[in-house]
Amino acid sequence: MTTIKDIATYTGFSVSTVSRVLNHLDNRYSKATEAKIRAAAEHLHYQKNQAASELVTRQSKTIMLVITENSTNFTARLIDGIKASLTKLDYNLLLIYAGNDMDSQIEATNLILMRPVQGVIIVSVPFAERELARIKQAQIPLVFASINYANQDILSVASDDWAIGYQATRYLLDQGHRRIGLAGVDIESYIGQERTRGYRQALLDAGLTYVDRRVFAGDYSWQAGKDAAHYFVHQEPVSAVIGASDYTAVGLLNGAVKLGLSVPTDLSILSIDGTDLSEMVQPALTVIKQDFYKMGVDSMRLLLGIIRGGGQVQSQVIPFKLIERASVSPVEGA
Amino acid sequence: MTTIKDIATYTGFSVSTVSRVLNHLDNRYSKATEAKIRAAAEHLHYQKNQAASELVTRQSKTIMLVITENSTNFTARLIDGIKASLTKLDYNLLLIYAGNDMDSQIEATNLILMRPVQGVIIVSVPFAERELARIKQAQIPLVFASINYANQDILSVASDDWAIGYQATRYLLDQGHRRIGLAGVDIESYIGQERTRGYRQALLDAGLTYVDRRVFAGDYSWQAGKDAAHYFVHQEPVSAVIGASDYTAVGLLNGAVKLGLSVPTDLSILSIDGTDLSEMVQPALTVIKQDFYKMGVDSMRLLLGIIRGGGQVQSQVIPFKLIERASVSPVEGA
Numbered sequence: 001m002t003t004i005k006d007i008a009t010y011t012g013f014s015v016s017t018v019s020r021v022l023n024h025l026d027n028r029y030s031k032a033t034e035a036k037i038r039a040a041a042e043h044l045h046y047q048k049n050q051a052a053s054e055l056v057t058r059q060s061k062t063i064m065l066v067i068t069e070n071s072t073n074f075t076a077r078l079i080d081g082i083k084a085s086l087t088k089l090d091y092n093l094l095l096i097y098a099g100n101d102m103d104s105q106i107e108a109t110n111l112i113l114m115r116p117v118q119g120v121i122i123v124s125v126p127f128a129e130r131e132l133a134r135i136k137q138a139q140i141p142l143v144f145a146s147i148n149y150a151n152q153d154i155l156s157v158a159s160d161d162w163a164i165g166y167q168a169t170r171y172l173l174d175q176g177h178r179r180i181g182l183a184g185v186d187i188e189s190y191i192g193q194e195r196t197r198g199y200r201q202a203l204l205d206a207g208l209t210y211v212d213r214r215v216f217a218g219d220y221s222w223q224a225g226k227d228a229a230h231y232f233v234h235q236e237p238v239s240a241v242i243g244a245s246d247y248t249a250v251g252l253l254n255g256a257v258k259l260g261l262s263v264p265t266d267l268s269i270l271s272i273d274g275t276d277l278s279e280m281v282q283p284a285l286t287v288i289k290q291d292f293y294k295m296g297v298d299s300m301r302l303l304l305g306i307i308r309g310g311g312q313v314q315s316q317v318i319p320f321k322l323i324e325r326a327s328v329s330p331v332e333g334a
Numbered sequence: 335m336t337t338i339k340d341i342a343t344y345t346g347f348s349v350s351t352v353s354r355v356l357n358h359l360d361n362r363y364s365k366a367t368e369a370k371i372r373a374a375a376e377h378l379h380y381q382k383n384q385a386a387s388e389l390v391t392r393q394s395k396t397i398m399l400v401i402t403e404n405s406t407n408f409t410a411r412l413i414d415g416i417k418a419s420l421t422k423l424d425y426n427l428l429l430i431y432a433g434n435d436m437d438s439q440i441e442a443t444n445l446i447l448m449r450p451v452q453g454v455i456i457v458s459v460p461f462a463e464r465e466l467a468r469i470k471q472a473q474i475p476l477v478f479a480s481i482n483y484a485n486q487d488i489l490s491v492a493s494d495d496w497a498i499g500y501q502a503t504r505y506l507l508d509q510g511h512r513r514i515g516l517a518g519v520d521i522e523s524y525i526g527q528e529r530t531r532g533y534r535q536a537l538l539d540a541g542l543t544y545v546d547r548r549v550f551a552g553d554y555s556w557q558a559g560k561d562a563a564h565y566f567v568h569q570e571p572v573s574a575v576i577g578a579s580d581y582t583a584v585g586l587l588n589g590a591v592k593l594g595l596s597v598p599t600d601l602s603i604l605s606i607d608g609t610d611l612s613e614m615v616q617p618a619l620t621v622i623k624q625d626f627y628k629m630g631v632d633s634m635r636l637l638l639g640i641i642r643g644g645g646q647v648q649s650q651v652i653p654f655k656l657i658e659r660a661s662v663s664p665v666e667g668a
Contacts, residue, residue: 045471069410076403083431092445095429097417111426137379222610250614257616276556280584282591282616 002046011040022046062115063303065095066108066122073247074275074292075123078145081296082121089304091118098125105131113138119303121145126189141306145299146292148190155306157299157316159290161191164320165198165242168270168288171322172240173206176331177268181241183228184218184248192217195244195272220244225251232267233259239331240268246277249285253327264329274323283326290320336380345374356380396449397637399429400442400456407581408609408626409457412479415630416455423638425452432459439465447472453637455479460523475640479633480626482524489640491633491650493624495525498654499532499576502604502622505656506574507540510665511602515575517562518552518582526551529578529606554578559585566601567593573665574602580611583619587661598663608657617660624654 004022008015013033021029021037040046065082067075079095086093098108109131112120119141126147132154135142144156165182172180182199186192200210216231218224225248232238233256243249249271256267263269263283271278274289295318305313338356342349347367355363355371374380399416401409413429420427432442443465446454453475460481466488469476478490499516506514516533520526534544550565552558559582566572567590577583583605590601597603597617605612608623629652639647 069414073407079431080403092441093431094445095431097413097427097429107426111428222614254614277611277614280556280588280611280615 002041002044004046006044007037007040007046010044011036013037061090062092062094062117063300064112064115064117064120065093066098066112066120066125066127067095068123068125069097069099073245073277074146074273074290077275077292078123078296078299081293081298082145082300083296084293085297085300085304098122098127100126102128109134112140119143119307121299121303122147126191141303143299143303143306145295146290148194150190152315155302155313155315157295157302157318159295159320160317161194162198162201164272164288164290165195165200166202167198167320167322168242168272169199169202170206171286172242172268172270172328173202173208175240175268175328177238177240178208178331179214179238179240181214181216181228181232181236181238182244183216183232183241183252184220184224184244185215186219186244187215187217192244199242214238218244218248220248222247222251222254224248225253226255228252229255229259233261238267240270240328243269243271243285246271246273246275246285246287249287249327250277250281253281253285264327268328270328279325286325286328287323288320289323291318294318336375336378338380340378341371341374341380344378345370347371395424396426396428396451397634398446398449398451398454399427400432400446400454400459400461401429402457402459403431403433407579407611408480408607408624411609411626412457412630412633415627415632416479416634417630418627419631419634419638432456432461434460436462443468446474453477453641455633455637456481460525475637477633477637477640479629480624482528484524486649489636489647489649491629491636491652493629493654494651495528496532496535498606498622498624499529499534500536501532501654501656502576502606503533503536504540505620506576506602506604506662507536507542509574509602509662511572511574512542512665513548513572513574515548515550515562515566515570515572516578517550517566517575517586518554518558518578519549520553520578521549521551526578533576548572552578552582554582556581556585556588558582559587560589562586563589563593567595572601574604574662577603577605577619580605580607580609580619580621583621583661584611584615587615587619598661602662604662608654613659620659620662621657622654623657625652628652 004018005015008018017029018037021034096108096111098104105128112135117140122144124146146158148156148158148161169180185195196215203210213236216228225243229252232241241252243252249269252269253263256263261267271285271287274287278285278287298316338352339349342352351363352371355368430442430445432438439462446469451474456478458480480492482490482492482495503514519529530549537544547570550562559577563586566575575586577586583603586603587597590597595601605619605621608621612619612621632650
């Protein structure tokens with residue numbers, strides 16, 4: 001790769017003059033000098049090195065997105081929102097992967113810290129406190145999207161997961177269901193705990209008992225839904241199940257059909273997320289639809305507010321809505 | 335942000351000594367010096383700057399992945415394969431988005447060129463010649479995954495798209511179908527052209543005529559499938575349709591059901607890709623299943639071969655297979 005030094009050797013100018021010309025740093029050189037250096041740069045196929053340039057300007061204009069593996073499928077829509085917010089702004093978007101495991105989180109944090117990055121959005125990865133502290137210490141602006149924390153110091157743009165759990169359960173109760181399962185929810189995570197708390201409260205408010213074994217824990221995946229179908233059919237009979245994600249709800253549907261049940265006649269299914277997938281299956285799923293696009297737009301807006309100062313710098317709750325389709329039926333005679 | 339210079343000022347050591355210690359460059363300093371500098375670095379919250387470090391070592395150990403927007407859904411599996419190949423290797427993986435539009439390709443190319451990157455994998459984005467030339471000129475190793483080029487100079491790891499088109503059509507012919515549609519295929523792209531050529535050849539080999547208007551062009555999306563269903567039901571009746579992607583095939587299925595058709599009794603559907611989605615719908619789709627995981631593994635292997643030298647540096651064709659499920663039925667009396 002051609003360096004500034006190569007161009008200096010080739011033209012006879014000093015490294016600092018070459019650097020000043022190629023980085024537009026000042027005007028302490030003649031038009032003729034500039035022309036010669038630029039011609040040499042072109043001749044030698046010089047590509048400006050961002051790393052070098054960033055050291056000079058201390059401005060990377062890069063936003064880093066940390067995304068998770070694909071046990072759920074709403075990330076694409078959220079990224080669409082983020083990209084839409086960046087249009088016409090001179091920012092680059094780089095993505096890195098991290099999961100629930102410490103190793104990948106440490107690696108992601110290293111990548112964030114080792115490069116000049118103007119801001120970070122973490123999408124639905126519940127980052128460990130220790131790694132968050134490292135990002136915070138480096139004073140890199142950080143926003144969480146589609147994930148909530150009990151800790152008020154952590155800025156986030158997300159749905160109210162307690163309310164999602166409550167509304168989902170409440171809707172099924174209103175259809176006359178009394179034995180309601182909750183499937184695929186990660187009870188280790190804050191989101192999973194909040195949804196479960198909402199589910200529990202709706203049952204209690206309806207004068208029913210909360211039955212611990214009707215919560216089938218999982219990782220929001222399709223497989224979790226298939227396993228849950230088996231469980232709710234053979235071990236813990238219910239008339240309706242809430243899938244903790246569209247993937248899980250589709251797994252419930254596939255599992256139930258495979259076991260000879262008809263949805264919604266034999267089993268009602270309500271899904272949380274409302275991505276395209278929930279409309280692609282038969283029957284189309286009744287959903288709690290989250291607005292992932294808006295989450296993307298608003299998390300970027302919030303991040304830019306922090307970076308530039310003066311903007312809105314408060315966590316934000318994005319409204320969701322219930323959409324009735326064909327996977328829930330009322331209980332006969334209710 | 336704390337710099338090496340700040341640490342030099344704070345400790346009284348020269349910038350070059352501080353740099354040597356923090357970058358483990360040599361051993362021309364005492365244990366005591368090292369201890370003092372490391373303590374100061376910690377005290378001042380120094381974070382090693384990758385950009386600076388890369389200028390020194392000229393080795394970024396970063397692989398850049400260029401991925402496309404989500405009109406299809408197999409990218410995740412391919413990335414799984416790439417990540418699996420990187421495990422235990424000391425490489426970072428960064429992702430950037432680009433689509434079919436020139437603007438996003440120029441932006442992506444700039445990002446690749448401006449940073450120190452050891453190699454690039456472009457996943458299913460048909461990059462413009464001009465941008466490819468810029469990457470080639472900068473001598474950055476480049477491999478295409480899940481996309482083919484007529485140009486033999488461009489290294490790729492992908493399926494044989496002509497063979498996919500041929501086999502899909504051949505299978506439907508073997509079931510007695512004579513009026514077969516092809517939906518959602520991008521006829522501007524090499525992949526789309528190859529699949530259409532294979533489709534055409536299978537028809538000709540069976541002694542049938544190729545009918546141009548039975549190819550419903552599109553962008554492999556769900557919407558393209560829904561539109562195609564409408565077209566094939568109302569304008570160009572066929573007994574079977576090949577969906578150019580799982581998204582398109584599911585769109586065909588949804589569209590057909592909405593128009594009152596039963597699949598496969600009234601219309602057979604064969605899907606290309608074979609991602610989980612093809613098993614999530616009712617009926618589960620008969621598919622040409624591509625091995626995206628292996629494409630990821632092998633494209634990374636090929637890239638590392640180029641980077642390190644001495645490895646295999648040939649384009650590679652990944653086998654696919656046909657899986658029979660429930661969306662195709664034989665023609666009565668055929």
